[in-house]
Amino acid sequence: MKTRLVKADSAAVNEAASLLREGQVVAFPTETVYGLGADGLNGDAVARIFAVKNRPADNPLILHIASRRDLDALVTRIPPAAEAAMVEFWPGPLTLVMEKTDAVPPIVTAGLPTVAVRMPSHPVARRLIAVAGRPLAAPSANRSGRPSPTRAGDVLDDMDGRIPLILDGGSCAVGVESTVLDVTGPTPRILRPGGVTREMLWRTLGPVDEAPSVMRPLDEGEAAPSPGMRHRHYAPRVPLTIVEGGAPALFLRYDQAETRGKTPVLLCTAQTARDAGSRRCVVMGDRDDADTIAESLFSALRELDRVGADIAFAEAVEPAGVGLAVMNRLLRAAQFRVEGRNTR
Ligand code: AMP
Ligand code: MG
Numbered sequence: 335m336k337t338r339l340v341k342a343d344s345a346a347v348n349e350a351a352s353l354l355r356e357g358q359v360v361a362f363p364t365e366t367v368y369g370l371g372a373d374g375l376n377g378d379a380v381a382r383i384f385a386v387k388n389r390p391a392d393n394p395l396i397l398h399i400a401s402r403r404d405l406d407a408l409v410t411r412i413p414p415a416a417e418a419a420m421v422e423f424w425p426g427p428l429t430l431v432m433e434k435t436d437a438v439p440p441i442v443t444a445g446l447p448t449v450a451v452r453m454p455s456h457p458v459a460r461r462l463i464a465v466a467g468r469p470l471a472a473p474s475a476n477r478s479g480r481p482s483p484t485r486a487g488d489v490l491d492d493m494d495g496r497i498p499l500i501l502d503g504g505s506c507a508v509g510v511e512s513t514v515l516d517v518t519g520p521t522p523r524i525l526r527p528g529g530v531t532r533e534m535l536w537r538t539l540g541p542v543d544e545a546p547s548v549m550r551p552l553d554e555g556e557a558a559p560s561p562g563m564r565h566r567h568y569a570p571r572v573p574l575t576i577v578e579g580g581a582p583a584l585f586l587r588y589d590q591a592e593t594r595g596k597t598p599v600l601l602c603t604a605q606t607a608r609d610a611g612s613r614r615c616v617v618m619g620d621r622d623d624a625d626t627i628a629e630s631l632f633s634a635l636r637e638l639d640r641v642g643a644d645i646a647f648a649e650a651v652e653p654a655g656v657g658l659a660v661m662n663r664l665l666r667a668a669q670f671r672v673e674g675r676n677t678r
Pocket of ligand 1: 393394395396431443446448449450472473474511514525526559560
């Protein structure tokens with residue numbers, strides 16, 4: 335199959351919508367990361383997403399809608415916390431988990447009785463969903479296990495030959511995936527941190543719980559509240575370790591690796607890179623502005639594989655605000671290898 339990457343003008347969006355109605359899979363920009371979309375009410379179309387991504391079948395997908403009215407057909411009940419969250423954060427990077435109706439094919443939810451729904455704010459995503467006229471199931475447009483794509487070129491690197499069309503809408507502003515919030519229980523629960531921060535949720539909803547898997551690996555046999563947390567994720571090919579203790583600790587590990595004959599690289603903030611001398615760095619934003627780190631994190635993880643290094647060390651980020659989502663992704667990219675503290 336030939337993959338075309340085209341600018342997301344209205345002709346291209348219309349063409350993408352036609353392909354979606356035929357049951358095909360197309361990639362499109364959202365404000366978080368690029369999505370790999372298919373008609374979310376067509377089980378065969380959704381099966382194609384799992385095939386092209388090589389995604390494990392037990393990892394459910396998020397349904398993307400363009401208007402609040404689209405929600406009614408998908409969920410049996412809208413809890414009060416969901417109402418409040420939608421008013422405040424939709425459209426935007428917040429996904430809500432609610433009880434599903436029979437209209438949602440089991441393949442979308444990996445057999446779960448609940449469905450995850452989000453209304454993105456990106457104008458191309460909104461328009462595409464509206465023209466297609468159905469909810470779009472859309473995970474990140476990377477091959478399973480790889481960093482999520484935040485630019486159309488990153489999608490092409492992973493999906494060339496696998497899908498007919500990629501809509502190019504430039505780079506994604508948020509840069510990490512949506513926050514997944516389960517609103518089916520008495521207290522809302524963060525299953526995955528993301529663009530809408532824990533602090534923002536507390537301000538609107540009051541007390542909010544957090545799944546333990548947000549910042550640590552699941553124990554063997556432990557049930558995953560959000561099945562996606564079980565899988566290997568976001569990993570560059572070069573082995574990555576997070577180093578706590580700031581620039582001095584990073585520089586020490588880099589220099590030790592070099593002494594052992596390795597070719598190291600640092601994944602670090604602009605401030606650390608400025609003090610790094612001749613050490614090779616891939617910059618992931620400004621230490622004092624977590625939004626800039628979120629925005630560049632995934633492209634920086636991909637860049638790590640292009641610099642010819644055989645070992646990488648990442649700077650730890652303050653897990654506050656969107657920094658929590660950054661550390662959640664970074665921990666998985668490093669397969670929970672952290673030096674300088676106990677992760678459990
Ligand atoms: P992705 O599509 O790669 O952004 O991942 C979607 C995330 O949403 C994964 O972490 C899933 O485990 C989570 N998710 C989707 N549907 C549900 C659901 N019904 N219950 C809990 N988590 C879900
Ligand atoms: Mg993903």
